[in-house]
Amino acid sequence: MKKILVIGGGAYQIPLIKRILENGDQAYCVDANPNAAGLQVATAGRVIDVLDKDACLKYAESLGIDAVMTYGATITLPTVAYIGKRLQLPALPEATAELSKSKYAIKKRLAEHGCNIQGDFFEMTSPKDADDHVFTYPCVIKPSDGSGSKGVCVVNDASELNAAVEFAFANARFGSVYKEDMIRGEEYTVEAYVCNGTTYVYAIIKTTFEKTADGEIVYGHRTPSGLPAEAESRISAEIKQAIAALDITMGSVNFDVILSEDDGKPYIIDCGIRIGQNLIASHIVPYARGVNVLDNTIRLALGETVDAEPKENRCIATRLLIYRPGTITEIRDMSGLIGTNGIRDVVMRKTVGDVQREYQDKSDTCGWVITEGNTPDEAEALAGKAKHMLEEYIVITPIGKESTVDEGKKPELLRGRGKASV
Ligand SMILES: Nc1ncnc2c1ncn2[C@@H]1O[C@H](COP(=O)(O)OP(=O)(O)OP(=O)(O)O)[C@@H](O)[C@H]1O
Ligand SMILES: [Mg+2]
Numbered sequence: 001m002k003k004i005l006v007i008g009g010g011a012y013q014i015p016l017i018k019r020i021l022e023n024g025d026q027a028y029c030v031d032a033n034p035n036a037a038g039l040q041v042a043t044a045g046r047v048i049d050v051l052d053k054d055a056c057l058k059y060a061e062s063l064g065i066d067a068v069m070t071y072g073a074t075i076t077l078p079t080v081a082y083i084g085k086r087l088q089l090p091a092l093p094e095a096t097a098e099l100s101k102s103k104y105a106i107k108k109r110l111a112e113h114g115c116n117i118q119g120d121f122f123e124m125t126s127p128k129d130a131d132d133h134v135f136t137y138p139c140v141i142k143p144s145d146g147s148g149s150k151g152v153c154v155v156n157d158a159s160e161l162n163a164a165v166e167f168a169f170a171n172a173r174f175g176s177v178y179k180e181d182m183i184r185g186e187e188y189t190v191e192a193y194v195c196n197g198t199t200y201v202y203a204i205i206k207t208t209f210e211k212t213a214d215g216e217i218v219y220g221h222r223t224p225s226g227l228p229a230e231a232e233s234r235i236s237a238e239i240k241q242a243i244a245a246l247d248i249t250m251g252s253v254n255f256d257v258i259l260s261e262d263d264g265k266p267y268i269i270d271c272g273i274r275i276g277q278n279l280i281a282s283h284i285v286p287y288a289r290g291v292n293v294l295d296n297t298i299r300l301a302l303g304e305t306v307d308a309e310p311k312e313n314r315c316i317a318t319r320l321l322i323y324r325p326g327t328i329t330e331i332r333d334m335s336g337l338i339g340t341n342g343i344r345d346v347v348m349r350k351t352v353g354d355v356q357r358e359y360q361d362k363s364d365t366c367g368w369v370i371t372e373g374n375t376p377d378e379a380e381a382l383a384g385k386a387k388h389m390l391e392e393y394i395v396i397t398p399i400g401k402e403s404t405v406d407e408g409k410k411p412e413l414l415r416g417r418g419k420a421s422v
Helices: 012-023 038-042 055-064 077-087 096-097 105-111 125-131 158-170 229-245 280-289 293-301 374-391
Strands: 003-007 026-030 044-046 067-069 121-125 141-143 152-153 177-181 185-195 198-211 217-223 251-260 268-273 315-320 326-331 342-348 367-373 394-395
Touching: 003 012, 003 055, 003 077, 012 026, 012 038, 026 038, 026 055, 067 077, 067 293, 077 293, 096 105, 105 177, 105 229, 105 268, 105 367, 121 125, 121 141, 125 158, 141 158, 152 158, 158 177, 158 251, 185 229, 185 280, 198 229, 198 280, 198 315, 217 374, 229 251, 229 268, 251 280, 251 293, 280 293, 280 315, 280 342, 280 367, 315 374, 342 374, 367 374
Parallel strands: 003 026, 003 067, 026 044
Antiparallel strands: 121 177, 141 152, 141 177, 185 198, 185 251, 198 217, 217 315, 251 268, 315 367, 326 394, 342 367
């Protein structure tokens, strides 16, 4: 029985902790929050701040662990790397893990290593710093430590600059934001995996994110991307170059890439040294490529031999189950639907009694449906059909109050580019 220490006990770590226990091994967890879900689910745990590397190391030593890991989070990576180095367990290089804290630092490293970068980019540590720089438009201002598109704003001209800088700083946890050129083109999410010195580009995923004329939010993913093979290889080459530049030696890496409509080049606009969320690593890649990312990642951390080669090439799509606002009063048994109409799986995020708010961000979904088709277009069409079929199974009673958009929060639809329709 192996002892695996999981750094961080937030929701993202739960699939990892559960899987370790299912494998018959022991999962230990650290988190500063005594109520963290991971501490409840794990074999045992300790209330320790995940940023306190030495306290985590001491706990790891006292347990005599066989592996140290994190899953889905990046804030925990430096501590994993620190413990890994000292206990001679597989982990990312410490310098790579440190880079993961700042999107600006990652961008700088990519630029130094010849990856595609358009125009000037720079960091600001106070809104006043904007006075010291020359801005070109359109540009994008975003927090250096951002996630979930929080604080990201497209700036079309000088009149919009101050508000965007303030907005980014208001959402920057560590007080730094950066400017980069806005890239015009289609956006793709790329899920890559590094194992035994090889980089696998598992999936180039097209995101659909739009509001229809009758107000429906259509939000989903599909792979293959539908791009010509030559464009896919340009993206893959850029990803491999970035992974080498960042010295990522193991595990999952998730990228946001825009294929520029101006010069045809792929531009990496975001790199998370972690799995892709939105079911990408947990369902899309396993169904599309026949690889179990979670199991492989546990084995890698234990120093075991891993076969990370993709085995399949299936057309998979997902659709977020975003319905009209209200309280979920009933969820009917959907198990009979799996295997029909291309439906591979339904993953619920909400349960009876939960409120579906009017859509503001990715948390405002009842869940996801995952479909398979003979072509990416067919998989996508089946996902749309399945979403409508499932509306009958997820009974939502409008109550009025929850439909109000929180005025303090800018809806995701109004931010960013590519995923947004405005
Ligand atoms: N330079 C850019 N050019 C064009 N669009 C951009 C640029 N930077 C960001 N965006 C848009 O804003 C979105 C969010 O930006 P980014 O990925 O950097 O932030 P994030 O906080 O990681 O968000 P998310 O978790 O949604 O990926 C991108 O997915 C893209 O649609
Ligand atoms: Mg991103």
